[in-house]
Amino acid sequence: MEKVRVGIIGLGNQGTHYMAGLFNPGKIPNGVITALCDNNPAKIELMKSRTEGQNVAYFDNYIDMLDSGLCDMVMVVVPHYFHPEMVIEALKRGIHVICDKPAGVYTKQVKEMNEVAKQSNALFAMMFNQRTNCVYRKMREIVQAGGIGELQRVTWIITDWYRTQQYYDSGSWRATWEGEGGGVLFNQCPHQIDLVQWVVGELPVQVNGFCQYGKWHDIEVEDDVTAYFRYKNGATGMFITTTGEAPGTNRFEISGTKGKLLVENNKLYYWQNDQDSQEWSKTATIGFVPPKCTMTEVETDGENPQHMGIINNFIAAIRGEEPLFVDGKEGINGVELMNAMELSGWNNGEPIMLPVDEDRYLRELEQHVANSKKKTCVDGAIADTAGTFGSK
Numbered sequence: 001m002e003k004v005r006v007g008i009i010g011l012g013n014q015g016t017h018y019m020a021g022l023f024n025p026g027k028i029p030n031g032v033i034t035a036l037c038d039n040n041p042a043k044i045e046l047m048k049s050r051t052e053g054q055n056v057a058y059f060d061n062y063i064d065m066l067d068s069g070l071c072d073m074v075m076v077v078v079p080h081y082f083h084p085e086m087v088i089e090a091l092k093r094g095i096h097v098i099c100d101k102p103a104g105v106y107t108k109q110v111k112e113m114n115e116v117a118k119q120s121n122a123l124f125a126m127m128f129n130q131r132t133n134c135v136y137r138k139m140r141e142i143v144q145a146g147g148i149g150e151l152q153r154v155t156w157i158i159t160d161w162y163r164t165q166q167y168y169d170s171g172s173w174r175a176t177w178e179g180e181g182g183g184v185l186f187n188q189c190p191h192q193i194d195l196v197q198w199v200v201g202e203l204p205v206q207v208n209g210f211c212q213y214g215k216w217h218d219i220e221v222e223d224d225v226t227a228y229f230r231y232k233n234g235a236t237g238m239f240i241t242t243t244g245e246a247p248g249t250n251r252f253e254i255s256g257t258k259g260k261l262l263v264e265n266n267k268l269y270y271w272q273n274d275q276d277s278q279e280w281s282k283t284a285t286i287g288f289v290p291p292k293c294t295m296t297e298v299e300t301d302g303e304n305p306q307h308m309g310i311i312n313n314f315i316a317a318i319r320g321e322e323p324l325f326v327d328g329k330e331g332i333n334g335v336e337l338m339n340a341m342e343l344s345g346w347n348n349g350e351p352i353m354l355p356v357d358e359d360r361y362l363r364e365l366e367q368h369v370a371n372s373k374k375k376t377c378v379d380g381a382i383a384d385t386a387g388t389f390g391s392k
Contacts, residue, residue: 003030003031004030004031004032004072004073004096004318004319005031005035005070005071005072005073006031006033006034006073006075007033007035007036007037007066007073007074007075008035008074008075008077009037009065009074009076009077009086010076010077010078010100011036011046011047011077012038012077012171014077015036016046017307018075018077019047019050022307022308022311024050024051027308028311028312030315030319031073031311031312031315033056034055034056034057034071035056035057035058035059035065035070035071036051036056036058036059037059037060037062037065039060041060044058044060057070062086062089063089066089066090066093071095072096073095073096073098073123073314073315073318074090074095074096074097074098075097075098076090076098076099077100078100079173079179079180080104080105080180080182080186081104083099083102083103083104084103084104084109084110084112084113085109087113087116087117087124088112088116091116091117091120091122091124092116092120093122094120094121095122096123096124096314096318097122097123097124098125098126098127098311098314098328099124099125099127099328099331100126100127101127101194101331102190102331102334102335102338103126103328103331103332103335104335105181105182105186106181106335106358106365107332107335107339107355107358107361108358108359108361108362110335111332111358114329117328117329118329123314123318123324124327124329125314125324125325125327125328126194126326126328126330126331127310127326128191128194128198128310128330128331129191129306129307129309130195130306130392131198132303132304132305132306132309132325133304133306134300134301134302134303134304135263135266135267135298135300135304136198136199136263138268138298138300139252139254139261139268140198140201142298143199143200143201143254143256143261144201146258147258147261147272148254148256148257148258148259149256149257149258149259149276149277150233150235150278151200151231151233151235151254151255152235152255152256152257153235153236153237153255154196154200154229154236154237154238154253154255155237155238155252155253155254155255156192156196156240156251156252156253157238157241157249157250157251158189158239158240158241158250158251158392159240159241159242159245159248159249159250160248160250161184161188161189161243161248161392162245162246162248163188163243163244165218168218168219169375172374172375172376173375174187174219174375175187175217175219175220175221175223176219176220176372176375177220177221177365177368177372178369179372181365182221182222182338182342183213183219183221183222183223183243184221184222184223184224184242184243185241185338185341185342186338188241189241189338190334190338191392192241192392193239193334193338194334195252196237196252196337197333198333199254200254202231202232203333203336203337203354204229204237204337204354205230205231205353205354206229206230206351206352206353207228207229207230207337207341207344207351207352208227208228208349208350208351208352209226209227209228209341209342209352210226210227210228211225211341211342211344211345211346212225213345215242215244216244216245217243220368220372220373223242223243223244224242224243224244225239225241225242225341225345226238227239227240227344250264251263251264252264257276257277257279258272258273258277259271259272259273259293261298268297268298268300269296269297269298270298271293271295272293272294273290273291273292273293274291274293274294275292309325310325313325336354337354339356339358339361340352340356342361343356343357343360343364346364346368
């Protein structure tokens, strides 16, 4: 089969990375960029200077690009509110599509997108590049195999997202309810919010979110969050994040009756009890001694291909060579969890049951959008994001 023809919608930081950091260096051997789209002329001119001599068509309207017949697949890399709309238009035309995170801003629009995906013959994936990380893949494998027993606690402290005020001032859409739909939860943390349910294998049933808005920066959205989870078996969880803390921490721990798993500093550690802790509790003849336990650093396959891995798999799936690694319809799970945290935060930590009341969420979001501050920024600047992904 010939190379898959690829179009990119959105030539900001990430879209530029895909073009200049992956396709141009030949890291996507079975894909070729044939079309690029952005509604900002400055970004198009900048990219033209980087693709001189290449057979690439440029568009300032994504519908025109989709209708051009130049693309077998597209990558949607634009502000969050537009993700479902653009994915839907591609799928309706039978064009395969990878959507950057998050799947959308609110579950109602994501459900509409997923319904179209169910009816389309085209493939749809989310850019959940952290699912390719060997430590998280292995962590999920152990949990799904029953390696930690019954779930007891989930804790993720992800506070190494430090951002300066300049970062927030670099785009008129950033950190506004109207432009971005949220803050640290919707911009920095969608991968962790996806992983926390993907690795555990389930969403919590109740969330209390304690969000602070513009605590560390001159912004209107959340930049500091502590959330409490409750799972169907009574297990609990904590998710803590911020863009205002330095130095920060990235520590993901899952505990169960047979042991626990910890990912920190790109390493996976596994504590295994000789006996299930609840069984031990019922039969032990001494009151202060836990079951014997061994700790090991888990060996993985060492592979962490990130965005390159997702794109190459997607193209291989189009070519019929591999199964699709990430089904795009799974993107709603993270949006569900983000919406629960945000809705609770807007209401002083009110317990929110999942699935979220989508009409209530949209109604309250629209109230925030109506009061959103207008920002005037130069939106043509492009930051180099290569090498910033790692384990987050």
